[in-house]
Amino acid sequence: MTVKRITANLNSRSVSEMRGFYEAVFGLKLELDLGWIVTLGTGGDAPVQLSLAVNGGEDMPVPEISIEVENLDEVLAKARAHGCDILYGPEAESWGVRRFMLHDPSDNLVNVMMHV
Template sequence: MTVQRIVANLHSDDPAALAAFYRDLLGLDLLMDHGFIATLGTGESAPVQLSVASQGGSGTELPQISVAVDALEPVLAKARALGAEIPYGPVSEPWGVRRFYLRDPTGTLINIVCHN
């Protein structure tokens, strides 16, 4: 058996609105929309990862999802323009990443991270 992918499922009473937030924030494409569920993606292949942690690092709350990007500042600017709460960062961490946390419109804590 080989794991092909791991999918994050975020609860929302309005999946279309939350999907629009992530499309605007991260430039994701709408891959599927059945009304009760909207799936976003890029069509790119990525490694399968699942992190298990006691905290988010640097004494922070554990975010539900981490999104790795190639450039942090453009996503930070979009997050601010969308009115997202930024409860942590941006900060360069001692383990070699630069990151910030945001809360999406449903309150889910998201770690946006760029590896140096």
């Protein structure tokens, strides 16, 4: 058996508000819209990963989702322009990533990171 995809499913108070956030801040594109659920993506294949944690590092809670980006400063600027409060960072971590954390419109904790 081969796992073909793992998809993060986040609780949402408003699908349209969440869609707007992830499109504006991360540039994701609509792939499926059934009204009660939307799927956003980059249009390409992504590696399958599942992280299991007891904490989020540096005394932070475990985030619901981690998003790796190419340019952390660009995404940070988009998040701030979107009115997001940055809860942590940006910080260069000892395990080789630079990251920041914020809540999405439904209060899911999002870890945004890039490898350095």
